[in-house]
Amino acid sequence: MSLRWWLADSLEMVKRNLRHIRRTPELLLDVTVQPIMFVVLFRFVFGGAIPIEGTTYVNYLMAGIFVQTIAFAGMYTGVLLANDLKNGMIDRFRSLPMNQSSVLTGRTMTDLLRAMLAVTTMTIIGLLVGFRPQGGIGGAAMAIGVMLAFGFALSWVGVAMGAFVRTPEALQGLIFMTVFPLTFASSAFVPTTTMPDWLRVFAEHQPVTLVTNTVRSFTLNGTGGPDAIPALLWSAATLVVFFPIALWLYRRRTTG
Amino acid sequence: MIVTEGLHKSFGTTHALQGLDIDVAEGTILALLGPNGAGKTTAVRILTTLVRPDSGRAEVAGIDVVHHPVEVRRKIGVAGQNATLDEVLTGRENLEMIGRLFRLPAREARARAAALLERFDLVEAADRITKHYSGGMRRRLDLAGALVAHPPVLFLDEPTTGLDPRGRLSMWDLIAELAKGGTTVLMTTQYLEEADQLADDIAVIDHGRLIARGTALELKRRTGGERLEVVVTNVADLQRAATTLTGLANEEALVDAGARHVSVPVSSHGGMLTRAVRELDAAGIDVDDVGFRRPTLDEVFLSLTGKPAGDEASAPKVVVS
Numbered sequence: 423m424s425l426r427w428w429l430a431d432s433l434e435m436v437k438r439n440l441r442h443i444r445r446t447p448e449l450l451l452d453v454t455v456q457p458i459m460f461v462v463l464f465r466f467v468f469g470g471a472i473p474i475e476g477t478t479y480v481n482y483l484m485a486g487i488f489v490q491t492i493a494f495a496g497m498y499t500g501v502l503l504a505n506d507l508k509n510g511m512i513d514r515f516r517s518l519p520m521n522q523s524s525v526l527t528g529r530t531m532t533d534l535l536r537a538m539l540a541v542t543t544m545t546i547i548g549l550l551v552g553f554r555p556q557g558g559i560g561g562a563a564m565a566i567g568v569m570l571a572f573g574f575a576l577s578w579v580g581v582a583m584g585a586f587v588r589t590p591e592a593l594q595g596l597i598f599m600t601v602f603p604l605t606f607a608s609s610a611f612v613p614t615t616t617m618p619d620w621l622r623v624f625a626e627h628q629p630v631t632l633v634t635n636t637v638r639s640f641t642l643n644g645t646g647g648p649d650a651i652p653a654l655l656w657s658a659a660t661l662v663v664f665f666p667i668a669l670w671l672y673r674r675r676t677t678g
Numbered sequence: 679m680i681v682t683e684g685l686h687k688s689f690g691t692t693h694a695l696q697g698l699d700i701d702v703a704e705g706t707i708l709a710l711l712g713p714n715g716a717g718k719t720t721a722v723r724i725l726t727t728l729v730r731p732d733s734g735r736a737e738v739a740g741i742d743v744v745h746h747p748v749e750v751r752r753k754i755g756v757a758g759q760n761a762t763l764d765e766v767l768t769g770r771e772n773l774e775m776i777g778r779l780f781r782l783p784a785r786e787a788r789a790r791a792a793a794l795l796e797r798f799d800l801v802e803a804a805d806r807i808t809k810h811y812s813g814g815m816r817r818r819l820d821l822a823g824a825l826v827a828h829p830p831v832l833f834l835d836e837p838t839t840g841l842d843p844r845g846r847l848s849m850w851d852l853i854a855e856l857a858k859g860g861t862t863v864l865m866t867t868q869y870l871e872e873a874d875q876l877a878d879d880i881a882v883i884d885h886g887r888l889i890a891r892g893t894a895l896e897l898k899r900r901t902g903g904e905r906l907e908v909v910v911t912n913v914a915d916l917q918r919a920a921t922t923l924t925g926l927a928n929e930e931a932l933v934d935a936g937a938r939h940v941s942v943p944v945s946s947h948g949g950m951l952t953r954a955v956r957e958l959d960a961a962g963i964d965v966d967d968v969g970f971r972r973p974t975l976d977e978v979f980l981s982l983t984g985k986p987a988g989d990e991a992s993a994p995k996v997v998v999s
Binding site for chain 2: 427430431434437438441442445446509510511513514515516517518519520676677
């Protein structure tokens with residue numbers, strides 16, 4: 423019963439967020455133009471200089487771009503929440519007998535849709551510049567599932583941060599400072615083998631690498647590989663930890 | 679219908695409320711009147727479940743706002759001084775969304791939105807996004823949003839602040855009409871005139887406490903009651919007029935030579951005006967104006983708080999008679 427209302431309220435929030443996107447299409451830049459730019463730049467700038475054993479650089483690269491885009495987009499959810507908190511709309515929601523956590527779940531569900539759009543865009547542009555996944559439909563579906571799970575988990579990190587920071591601008595800086603090092607000190611764009619030991623140990627065990635390796639393995643040979651279980655555990659753990667933190671921060675922020 | 683007892687709320691070192699007691703009877707309008715920073719908005723935010731009090735009790739429609747906020751939210755409509763609209767949605771979409779979040783079936787939410795847009799004269803603007811609405815249109819839509827679920831209790835936080843005279847008058851009409859329909863209204867205002875026009879009862883608050891309570895008339899009586907005032911045509915007659923009035927009212931008359939007027943306190947009307955006119959006429963004194971004058975709420979406020987209500991700039995510009 424209350425689960426039904428929670429879902430209904432969340433979907434109403436999704437409807438609102440989609441209307442915002444329709445009327446402010448620039449909200450989609452980070453899941454359309456930006457990944458296209460990354461695919462094209464990395465493919466043609468680094469493509470000739472980085473030899474990859476057993477496959478082409480573009481085949482190697484795509485998993486990294488997928489995960490990077492999903493990570494940025496997930497965290498960006500927090501910026502949109504911070505915007506809502508800045509104007510009075512949240513007060514209106516809080517004076518309604520709706521399920522209050524739906525404001526947050528509506529956000530993260532919308533983000534899942536944005537992530538799907540990002541994956542579609544990147545797949546098309548990847549295929550155009552030589553991406554040739556060998557993992558079959560099953561592998562592609564699994565890769566997408568792993569990515570979306572990671573993105574959904576990160577969107578709760580973003581929501582928690584959005585409820586925590588004072589301004590959306592501050593959050594943008596914070597996202598850049600966390601996501602950028604995590605995606606570069608990982609296997610997203612280059613193999614970790616040439617990194618110095620201290621960095622390599624970090625890079626090989628952090629979630630972006632684990633998720634990227636799993637996505638890469640699914641797209642290129644149809645199986646998850648050794649990092650699949652740790653990657654999913656990371657996503658699950660992130661969700662389990664940040665979901666309550668996000669709700670708590672949001673309540674604290676909105677109750678005087 | 680609305681009750682608070684000993685409500686306290688501090689924000690850091692600012693004591694917004696220091697033991698506020700108010701109550702509003704069903705179907706009446708209470709105006710919470712006070713200068714900026716008196717605690718009006720904090721009181722409304724507590725009653726609308728947006729803020730928790732530090733101590734004290736608050737009930738709306740018999741429901742405790744701290745322990746059962748969701749039940750309270752089903753009973754209330756809220757319109758704020760900052761119209762809380764989604765600027766990227768159209769007026770109609772805003773109202774339909776609120777209806778859906780009140781758990782109305784989709785068709786009912788649509789019908790309700792259409793009816794409210796009609797009633798609040800927003801039909802033409804219904805399908806434009808609200809970012810481009812005028813101030814008056816925003817306030818009307820905000821109030822419409824508060825009414826979507828037919829709430830028995832309505833909270834209006836400075837509903838006319840920033841509106842032009844026409845917008846203010848149409849807002850007053852809407853609020854009066856709602857109260858006539860049985861809605862209980864608690865409104866805050868800095869405009870004494872607004873309280874005078876609309877409210878059945880006025881609660882004057884300052885520094886987070888109730889300092890006076892009553893009808894506009896009662897509050898005015900507290901500040902020295904009524905006076906009979908006469909403006910004479912020739913300044914030369916002023917002293918004689920003063921003598922006449924003193925004899926009539928058995929009270930000492932007050933003379934203001936610059937304004938050519940003289941006044942005495944009166945305790946009852948009982949034929950006083952006709953007798954005054956007759957005796958002034960008999961004494962051969964020409965008058966420009968004769969009448970009873972009650973103190974304005976501004977004077978009431980000044981005598982209660984020791985300072986004028988609100989800022990000079992925010993004084994009401996509308997006069998309704």
